Amino acid sequence: MADSGYQSNLSLVRQFLDEFRSVMRQETPGLIPRLAFNYVRAFLSLLCQYPNKKLASLSLYRYINLFIMCNVMNAFWTMVLALPESKNVIEMGDDLVWISGMGLVFTKILYMHLRCNEIDELIYDFDYYNRELRPHHDDEEVLGWQRLCYLIESGLYINCFCLVNFFSAAIFLQPLLGEGKLPFHSIWPFQWHRMDLHPYMFWFLYLWLSVTSQHNLMSILMVDMVGISTFLQTALNLKLLCIEMRKLGEMRVSDARFHEEFCRVVRFHQHIIKLVEKANRAFNGAFNAQLMASFSLISISTFETMAAAAVDPKMAAKFVLLMMVAFIQLSLWCISGTLVYTQVGFQADFSMSEVAQAAFDINDWHTKAPFIQRDISFVILRAQKPLMYVAEPFLPFTLGTYMLVLKNCYRLLALMQESM
DSSP states (O other): OOOHHHHHHHHHHHHHHHHHHHHHHOSSOOOOSSOTHHHHHHHHHHTTOOOOHHHHTSHHHHHHHHHHHHHHHHHHHHHHHHGGGOOSHHHHHHHHHHHHHHHHHHHHHHHHHHHHHHHHHHHHHHTHIIIIISSSOOOHHHHHHHHHHHHHHHHHHHHHHHHHHHHHHHHHHHHHHSSSOOSSOOOOGGGTTOTTTOHHHHHHHHHHHHHHHHHHHHHHHHHHHHHHHHHHHHHHHHHHHHHHHHHHTTOOOOHHHHHHHHHHHHHHHHHHHHHHHHHHHHHHHHHHHHHHHHHHHHHHHHHHHHHHTTTOHHHHHHHHHHHHHHHHHHHHHHHHHHHHHSOOSTTOOOSHHHHHHHHHTSTTGGGSOHHHHHHHHHHHHHTTSOOOOBOTTSOBSSHHHHHHHHHHHHHHHHHHHHHO
């Protein structure tokens, strides 16, 4: 595993905090060292969850990745087999939450295993603007937006990293405060999960499950960060496209020169459209798993919180924590998706209709040559169709979808309460 690919990822992770502080301290916007995407990919590589062409060529890395996936599937089935042993609704709800969560972990790391080469292409494509449109000049407005996006992404990584570690500690230290139990209810051969019969094997399993579960939580966090960064980078590119469109109107050049520059910006527009289509294909399975898991986790956690409130306050607090994690996870996806779809926060409009408005706002475009007017009209027409990240055949990741999920969770909760 001493391949340069692995070592370069390790070096990149070590530089992250220094580069983040350097960008944050800049009094004026400057060039960003690299897309924040690269740090997440590096972290996934160190977790042995990113077997792209370069790293998969290392036999040891490939075997470790397969072992990790088998270990996750093994943990999933031990939870499923333990489900019939649930003594009441609260215990069954606890088991179902963990089964849903572990199913989501396995689905996402499986898709990362299958799609990592496509994600490498996406990360390369997201750097199109710096390679093609701004190779020789520095625009303060563009640099300012790139810096803001970099700080948002990096700050999000740091905060989510801290929250996940807090969640992990709360979940896996909680059994030590009560009866001798594993971090989650599971069945193992020869009754190794029973402390009274096999104390040494029980503590080995406890440590093993705690360590591997921490690894799984870090893995799913980084997989989610790849998806959320995809949303944020798309929103940033749409904003940069609007800036480039408006800059065209400030040019005092011939129609031929204007058309040349306009075509350059239109290629960027088409690149973004194709990039969203490519990302939707690469992440579609993970998107579907996220929506289904979020719906089940929020519904079950909320119901079990109400059921356990009067009977077992400790379990109720645990379900509240799980519910908050599910809410935060779905919120990040939907808010990031809304940034691509429509105007939201940060004093910016990242919708495709803003692209149409930017094209319409080009100074004196109606006085240009007919072929230029026609091309601008095509851009305005195409920009009427918003870009969306969609979990086909389900709904796109927007705040509207977020509210729909919450409404359906509420209806399901009301139905379950009436049946109790």
